Amino acid sequence: MKKLIALLMTLALLVACFAGCGAKTEKETIVVGYTEYAPMNYEENGELIGFDTDLAKAVFENLGYDVYFQLIEWDNKYTDLDSGTIDCVWNGFTCNTKDDDGVARADKVDFSYNYMENRQVIVVKKDSGITKAADLKGKTAAVEDGSAGAEYAATFEGVTVKNCTKQTDCLMEVTSLTADFAVLDAQLAKSYCGKGNYADLQIVDDLSSDVEYYAIGFKKGSDLTAKVNEQLVKLAEDGTIKKIAEKYEVLNTTILDYADQVK
Amino acid sequence: MTFLQVTLFLLEGFKLSLLIFAVTLLCGAPLGLPIAFCSMSKFKPLKYITKVFVWIVRGIPLMLQIFIFYYAPGLIFNIPISRNINLFFVQNYGIENMGMIIPVLVAFAINYACYFSEIYRGGIESISQGQYEAGYVLGLTKSQVFRKIVLKQVIKRIVPPMSNEIITLIKDTALANCIMLPEIIMKAGQLASRNALVWPLFYTGVFYLIFVGILTIVLGKVEKKLDYFKS
Numbered sequence: 001m002k003k004l005i006a007l008l009m010t011l012a013l014l015v016a017c018f019a020g021c022g023a024k025t026e027k028e029t030i031v032v033g034y035t036e037y038a039p040m041n042y043e044e045n046g047e048l049i050g051f052d053t054d055l056a057k058a059v060f061e062n063l064g065y066d067v068y069f070q071l072i073e074w075d076n077k078y079t080d081l082d083s084g085t086i087d088c089v090w091n092g093f094t095c096n097t098k099d100d101d102g103v104a105r106a107d108k109v110d111f112s113y114n115y116m117e118n119r120q121v122i123v124v125k126k127d128s129g130i131t132k133a134a135d136l137k138g139k140t141a142a143v144e145d146g147s148a149g150a151e152y153a154a155t156f157e158g159v160t161v162k163n164c165t166k167q168t169d170c171l172m173e174v175t176s177l178t179a180d181f182a183v184l185d186a187q188l189a190k191s192y193c194g195k196g197n198y199a200d201l202q203i204v205d206d207l208s209s210d211v212e213y214y215a216i217g218f219k220k221g222s223d224l225t226a227k228v229n230e231q232l233v234k235l236a237e238d239g240t241i242k243k244i245a246e247k248y249e250v251l252n253t254t255i256l257d258y259a260d261q262v263k
Numbered sequence: 264m265t266f267l268q269v270t271l272f273l274l275e276g277f278k279l280s281l282l283i284f285a286v287t288l289l290c291g292a293p294l295g296l297p298i299a300f301c302s303m304s305k306f307k308p309l310k311y312i313t314k315v316f317v318w319i320v321r322g323i324p325l326m327l328q329i330f331i332f333y334y335a336p337g338l339i340f341n342i343p344i345s346r347n348i349n350l351f352f353v354q355n356y357g358i359e360n361m362g363m364i365i366p367v368l369v370a371f372a373i374n375y376a377c378y379f380s381e382i383y384r385g386g387i388e389s390i391s392q393g394q395y396e397a398g399y400v401l402g403l404t405k406s407q408v409f410r411k412i413v414l415k416q417v418i419k420r421i422v423p424p425m426s427n428e429i430i431t432l433i434k435d436t437a438l439a440n441c442i443m444l445p446e447i448i449m450k451a452g453q454l455a456s457r458n459a460l461v462w463p464l465f466y467t468g469v470f471y472l473i474f475v476g477i478l479t480i481v482l483g484k485v486e487k488k489l490d491y492f493k494s
Contacts, residue, residue: 029350036456043457068350071443083337085346168456176461196459 030065030224032056033072033086037167038191039248040092041069051248055115056090056216058240059231073165075145078108081219088218088228092185094118094148095215105217110225113232113261114213115241117253119186120152122207123193125174126200130181133207142170142179149183152209171198187250213255233258269454269463276450277470280436282364283371283446287432290372295379302384320377326438328374332366333442363444375432382424386417419489426482430475 034041040052048069060067072080072089080086095111098104105111124130130139137158143150145163149170153161162179164170170182171192182189186208193201218225235241236256245254264272301313320328337343349362390413398408440449451464 029354031346031350036453043453068353070346070349071445073441073443076442079334079338083334084341084343085334085337166452166456169452171459172455172461192459197461198459 027064027066029068030060030088031068031070031086032060033070033077033080033089034091035072035074035166037092037188039187039250041090051116051244051250051254052090052092054244054247055235055241058235058244059228062231062234063227074147074167075165077146077217081109081217084219087222087224088216090216092116092118092187092214093217094185094212095217096213097148097151099146100150100154108220109217110220110222112216112218112225112228113255113258114215115232115255116187116214116250117255118148118212118214120149120183120209120212121186121189122204123171123174123182123184123189123201124180124204126202128180130204131206136181136207139180140178142173142182144170144184147185148212149185153183168192171201174201187253229262233262264454264458264460269460269466272454273447273450273463273467273470276445276447277467279360279364279439279444279446280433281474283367283436283439284433286368287371287375288429290368291375292379294372294376295383298376298380299383299387302380303387317377317380320374321381325370325374325435326441328370329367329438329441332370333363360444363439363442367439367442367444371432371435375428378428379425382421382428383417385424386421387413389420390416415491419491422482422486422489426478426486429482430478433474433478434471 034052036042039050041048041050043049053069056069057067070080070086072086074091077089077093081089089109093105093111095105095114099108122130122136130136133156136156138160139158140160140162141153141156142162142164143153144167145165147167149167150161150163153159162173164173167184167188170179170184173179174182175197181204186203189203192198193203216228218228232241236258241254242251242256245251245256298313298317301309302317304310304313333345337346345362345366347362348365349360352358352361394412394416395408398412403411436446437448439446440452443449445453447467447470448464451467454460454463
């Protein structure tokens, strides 16, 4: 027991040391939480890129911070924010929706201005014969746990919901026939369906949700929200956002005018 | 991606699994010994505190313990230790994931130490009282009896249950992906999302099978080597 206590104390000391060291770097580092999916945050040739990645880098560079991107489990995003593991969720975070506990996301985190439009879409196998809402009755939906898609799936009658940990896992559920359809972000669905192992998947356009918005989520009361908002307006004006949007082919859904959101 | 590329990519994740395996074994196995002695202590308070500790650690799912070590410092004390460790190693040494590796290692080492301690205790208590008495009659001291008579039989007896735990350990390392530590199964998941490859997920089983195969042979050899005191 003595050895155990000694070991634990050494460990605590070590940890305290690290806690001190971490704060000593000249430039403060912002940790951005993300999950991997194209075209927002994804890896190509070992490098993290994507619309959200590039925009986050541009914003925090202007604010004088270093940025570090931390992979998170989407389901744990609120715990990650509250525990300080990350400073913000910048990952196609749909802001005007409720979680499955019925609480609006805007009540749990502080959101920046909306920077992109999004919809929830239904993805099916090409030979599934699903074309209208009535076809979904009695079917199983693969959704990402805690996502806006999960919320949308619950609005259809007679649908069994199966939770996955990542949106991309939902695609695998459909290809492997463990689910009949997936409910996903339009941005993601468009960039995956019809490619590689997902060649036999397609989006049912008639069943898409109403328009939703992406925003950046911060811990409640964070002073970063206002700073980032300011930068979004600035980067929209000088054309940086447009340039990034063109690079990732998401220009038609990107918001370039923040005038009506600035209070 | 070719088969070779996939294998190398997965191997990168399996290295982390092996790291967790090795460190847990190296820290957990010795740490189990003092815990075992404390739980057999004649000093009652120490004995019961240790028993409660072992009960808590064995009674809570390992995944939850990983979450506790990862999140609790930030949530309760407002000191995001894992974040600071991570940034420290990334900025100074360019090593990724340390902020997740350390909480995982701490959780694993403590958890397995408790399981090991119970195996040690079972082994030590299985030696009959008559052997101690015989030793004392021959004029050996208490520590001589333990080292020369008891311990040798204990080691032999605990090899099979220890082998069991060791084999379970390598598979438990997969739990680390609950806080996004990129061990082999998470790596396979990344291939599914990045390259739309589904088969690597099942291919990961081969890595575990090969490693457990090696372990089985090695542990079998150890068991044979300890085959003294034929009864």
